[in-house]
Amino acid sequence: MWQLLFWVSLALLVYVYVGYPLVLAALGRLRARARPAPEGPLPSLCLIISAHDEEAVIREKIENSLRLAYDGRLSIVVASDGSTDRTNDIAREYHDHGVELMHWPTRRGKSAVLNDVVRARREDVLVFTDANALFARDAVARLAGRFRSPSVGCVIGELKYTRDGSTVGRGENLYWRYESLVKSLESRIESVLVANGAIFAARRTLVRELFLDVANDFQIPLDVAGGGAGVVYEPSAVAIERSAELWEEEFGRKVRIVLRGITGFARLHRRMQALRAWQFISHKLLRWCVGAILLVVLASTIALAGSSPWYAAFLGLQIACYATALAGWFVRRRKHVPRILYVPFYFTMVNGAALVALCRFVAGGRQATWEKAASTRAVPARGFETGGVGSMPVAMAERGGRRRLVEK
Numbered sequence: 001m002w003q004l005l006f007w008v009s010l011a012l013l014v015y016v017y018v019g020y021p022l023v024l025a026a027l028g029r030l031r032a033r034a035r036p037a038p039e040g041p042l043p044s045l046c047l048i049i050s051a052h053d054e055e056a057v058i059r060e061k062i063e064n065s066l067r068l069a070y071d072g073r074l075s076i077v078v079a080s081d082g083s084t085d086r087t088n089d090i091a092r093e094y095h096d097h098g099v100e101l102m103h104w105p106t107r108r109g110k111s112a113v114l115n116d117v118v119r120a121r122r123e124d125v126l127v128f129t130d131a132n133a134l135f136a137r138d139a140v141a142r143l144a145g146r147f148r149s150p151s152v153g154c155v156i157g158e159l160k161y162t163r164d165g166s167t168v169g170r171g172e173n174l175y176w177r178y179e180s181l182v183k184s185l186e187s188r189i190e191s192v193l194v195a196n197g198a199i200f201a202a203r204r205t206l207v208r209e210l211f212l213d214v215a216n217d218f219q220i221p222l223d224v225a226g227g228g229a230g231v232v233y234e235p236s237a238v239a240i241e242r243s244a245e246l247w248e249e250e251f252g253r254k255v256r257i258v259l260r261g262i263t264g265f266a267r268l269h270r271r272m273q274a275l276r277a278w279q280f281i282s283h284k285l286l287r288w289c290v291g292a293i294l295l296v297v298l299a300s301t302i303a304l305a306g307s308s309p310w311y312a313a314f315l316g317l318q319i320a321c322y323a324t325a326l327a328g329w330f331v332r333r334r335k336h337v338p339r340i341l342y343v344p345f346y347f348t349m350v351n352g353a354a355l356v357a358l359c360r361f362v363a364g365g366r367q368a369t370w371e372k373a374a375s376t377r378a379v380p381a382r383g384f385e386t387g388g389v390g391s392m393p394v395a396m397a398e399r400g401g402r403r404r405l406v407e408k
Helices: 002-030 058-066 087-092 110-120 139-146 167-187 216-226 247-271 274-288 290-307 309-330 339-362
Strands: 045-051 074-081 099-104 125-130 152-163 200-203 230-242 404-407
Touching: 002 167, 002 274, 002 290, 045 058, 045 110, 045 139, 058 074, 058 087, 058 099, 074 087, 074 110, 087 099, 099 110, 110 216, 125 139, 125 216, 139 152, 139 200, 139 230, 152 216, 167 230, 167 274, 167 339, 200 216, 216 230, 216 247, 216 274, 247 274, 247 339, 274 290, 274 339, 290 309, 290 339, 309 339
Parallel strands: 045 074, 045 125, 074 099, 152 230
Antiparallel strands: 125 200, 152 200, 152 404
């Protein structure tokens, strides 16, 4: 029995990280090449900025939005969810510049607010973003250009993080490079699984009523795909955010993301078509179970270690990896931590957070409102203001306290 548990668990790990991308690559090769997007009028856009107590960043976000280059019609709405600071006052200052403020006196949750905003809009395409995410000047134009193809219903942009050289930051850099690769492979079959709340767009007519405890960047792509439209990735549509600096904040953020993702799957799995159900299980559900799978691998290896030198050696390798992750935790606040320490530390932290989220979900935990990490609003993310992607610095040096951009 232990041998069966060991090999099944190991096979699942290999499939999650290697097998799924390989299958996507094969499906992408089988798919006929997409025809060039037809020329035609650009869609009208509404940029919806979700905000709750965002006085530290909302002015920078609005001014960044007003500088966006778009040849079509672009409306800007600040959707304030029960803000009690100066967020609403700052947004009102831009009324004469065409910025509309929609606010609710009590906090209801992001999805509840977006439901009301979406019902009030008449633009062709809705662009969703967060208050702390700044767009490249041509970002919305890049998103809108993909909607010239009638088969496309949702376009997901590229989020890059500014962060210092922290242990968590450098580990996340490697993680998001891998995620970007998977997203690109999914886009080849017009079936990107989930969006990023900082920058994505969808045809208004395809956006359905949002569940209050499900993230909008999870449900909207699913509903768009369920309506028969494509969901694609546009890496040239770039936004930047300042990321969490402390591993405690990052751990909590991962727990919240996974908890809302599991909740979304529980509520919406019946809407999933066969392809996206397979994608979700492969890309998300199994990934969130990696922490539990690793525990099964460890337990089965301990049970088998006495029966074969191979199992004993593999047990030693696992112990060494976890010891390295623990060492990474002890030195996590240092500026210069070797990759051999921060990669295992980040990998273990991410999968530990997913395991905590799974336990919370089973225990009945749900989350309708989003709790942001304080350090992500300490200073507005900066990196570009006037140019397009080509003028944006791709990376900032880590030395001297400067920040670097990390792909997501």
